[in-house]
Amino acid sequence: MxxxxxxxxxxxxxxxxxxxxxxxxKPPTFAEIGEALSIRSTNGVHKHIAALERKKYINRTPRVSxxxxxxxxxxxxxxxxAPPLLPVIGRVRSDKPQQLRHHPAGALLVDPRxxxxxxxxxxxxxxxxxxxxxxxxxxxxxxxxxEETDWSQLLNGELVAALIGERIIARLFDFSRxxxxxxxxxxxxxxxxxxxxxxxxxxxGRVQSIMRNI
Amino acid sequence: MxxxxxxxxxxxxxxxxxxxxxxxxKPPTFAEIGEALSIRSTNGVHKHIAALERKKYINRTPRVSxxxxxxxxxxxxxxxxAPPLLPVIGRVRSDKPQQLRHHPAGALLVDPRxxxxxxxxxxxxxxxxxxxxxxxxxxxxxxxxxEETDWSQLLNGELVAALIGERIIARLFDFSRxxxxxxxxxxxxxxxxxxxxxxxxxxxGRVQSIMRNI
DNA sequence: CGTGTAGGTGAACGTATATTCACCTACAAT
DNA sequence: ATTGTAGGTGAATATACGTTCACCTACACG
Numbered sequence: 001m002x003x004x005x006x007x008x009x010x011x012x013x014x015x016x017x018x019x020x021x022x023x024x025x026k027p028p029t030f031a032e033i034g035e036a037l038s039i040r041s042t043n044g045v046h047k048h049i050a051a052l053e054r055k056k057y058i059n060r061t062p063r064v065s066x067x068x069x070x071x072x073x074x075x076x077x078x079x080x081x082a083p084p085l086l087p088v089i090g091r092v093r094s095d096k097p098q099q100l101r102h103h104p105a106g107a108l109l110v111d112p113r114x115x116x117x118x119x120x121x122x123x124x125x126x127x128x129x130x131x132x133x134x135x136x137x138x139x140x141x142x143x144x145x146x147e148e149t150d151w152s153q154l155l156n157g158e159l160v161a162a163l164i165g166e167r168i169i170a171r172l173f174d175f176s177r178x179x180x181x182x183x184x185x186x187x188x189x190x191x192x193x194x195x196x197x198x199x200x201x202x203x204x205g206r207v208q209s210i211m212r213n214i
Numbered sequence: 215m216x217x218x219x220x221x222x223x224x225x226x227x228x229x230x231x232x233x234x235x236x237x238x239x240k241p242p243t244f245a246e247i248g249e250a251l252s253i254r255s256t257n258g259v260h261k262h263i264a265a266l267e268r269k270k271y272i273n274r275t276p277r278v279s280x281x282x283x284x285x286x287x288x289x290x291x292x293x294x295x296a297p298p299l300l301p302v303i304g305r306v307r308s309d310k311p312q313q314l315r316h317h318p319a320g321a322l323l324v325d326p327r328x329x330x331x332x333x334x335x336x337x338x339x340x341x342x343x344x345x346x347x348x349x350x351x352x353x354x355x356x357x358x359x360x361e362e363t364d365w366s367q368l369l370n371g372e373l374v375a376a377l378i379g380e381r382i383i384a385r386l387f388d389f390s391r392x393x394x395x396x397x398x399x400x401x402x403x404x405x406x407x408x409x410x411x412x413x414x415x416x417x418x419g420r421v422q423s424i425m426r427n428i
Numbered sequence: 429c430g431t432g433t434a435g436g437t438g439a440a441c442g443t444a445t446a447t448t449c450a451c452c453t454a455c456a457a458t
Numbered sequence: 459a460t461t462g463t464a465g466g467t468g469a470a471t472a473t474a475c476g477t478t479c480a481c482c483t484a485c486a487c488g
Binding site for chain 1: 229235239240243279283284322323324325326327328348349351352353356373421422423424426427
């Protein structure tokens with residue numbers, strides 16, 4: 001595709017840089033561009049690069065190797081990172097929370113925008129074990145995308161996932177009087193409170209998103 | 215997150231490389247790694263890199279600058295299939311259903327297992343426009359993953375997404391007496407019926423999954 | 429105790445890579 | 459005809475960067 005404001009030669013160079021980054025996860029050197037495009041002198045490449053930079057199609061870090069990057073969001077498909085594949089946590093007991101990721105029941109691909117500001121590394125998927133939050137639209141069996149967080153980082157009123165015994169539930173979190181309280185919103189469910197060091201309850205973290213297969 | 219088989223130091227280096235690539239669209243140099251992690255000698259970095267390569271966490275191109283790349287993920291699913299990126303449909307009028315994919319409001323990565331038996335090509339994402347199905351756990355603003363289907367292929371009782379005017383809603387589908395009926399489950403919403411050739415209503419297809427950002 | 433491994437310092441070295449210079453061709457515009 | 463810009467060659471130069479060497483500390487293990 002011909003980009004506006006570019007000569008044919010500049011266009012070739014730009015396309016090559018983009019495809020090189022896509023394949024190699026790093027920008028090409030001047031010599032590599034020259035070789036691919038049959039430009040014998042790196043100075044020929046240098047002039048193209050200077051033009052592309054002047055026209056804002058690329059950004060550069062002067063004097064550093066492979067110091068080229070594509071300007072803005074030319075296309076959103078540059079996968080600098082593998083798509084986030086989050087583990088679906090399997091059967092774990094609340095007194096062994098460190099085993100959360102040990103025996104995953106599988107993994108699901110999740111769009112990074114569903115993770116909020118959380119890093120994909122710190123997220124796991126839990127399967128909701130009851131209907132205690134059904135009037136918030138969370139039902140038993142739903143996939144909960146959870147950012148693993150220490151309970152001390154949670155704010156009162158946040159939606160969290162917790163492991164009670166071997167069951168995972170979504171609840172509203174509240175910390176007061178040295179205990180954390182897990183509050184359901186659905187009728188027929190009762191609030192539960194735990195000492196913060198209790199082994200029967202492990203707060204996994206903040207619920208960022210939910211997914212459900214019909 | 216601690217990766218299996220890595221020491222704490224190797225883990226820090228690996229995490230730094232990954233985050234550097236994500237931010238800069240290119241791998242870091244040894245000096246940059248050292249500076250970020252307070253390792254004064256590039257040789258210290260070199261030994262970490264060598265260990266990471268030996269343990270197959272990264273790949274290298276010897277002697278080339280920034281010649282580090284992350285090893286392919288161990289999950290075969292990522293390598294074979296390009297992740298399905300489904301269009302989120304934007305503002306469309308029900309009398310122009312062929313424009314559904316014309317001006318997408320964006321796109322989201324979706325795990326193929328959330329598509330049921332549907333082909334990714336035939337699926338779109340719609341944003342629920344009301345709370346008519348809230349007791350099925352579908353709320354206004356939810357992402358509906360919809361398999362585009364002609365209404366004649368739908369079975370009575372299936373959950374569908376329909377475009378009414380400029381709004382998209384989820385409803386239970388029912389065809390009888392030459393009309394299709396869109397039945398809500400929430401109190402305060404009424405069933406609506408349309409002649410199958412009516413231009414005010416376009417049935418997009420079957421709802422396969424839902425996603426919601428908290 | 430010795431031995432192995434992870435991790436580190438500092439320096440020397442070679443090469444990969446960007447920069448710059450002088451000079452050239454082709455082509456369009458004034 | 460002159461001027462300006464795009465694109466090019468080839469070579470010299472400076473520096474960014476990876477590699478290697480000698481040597482050190484801390485710690486786990488049998």
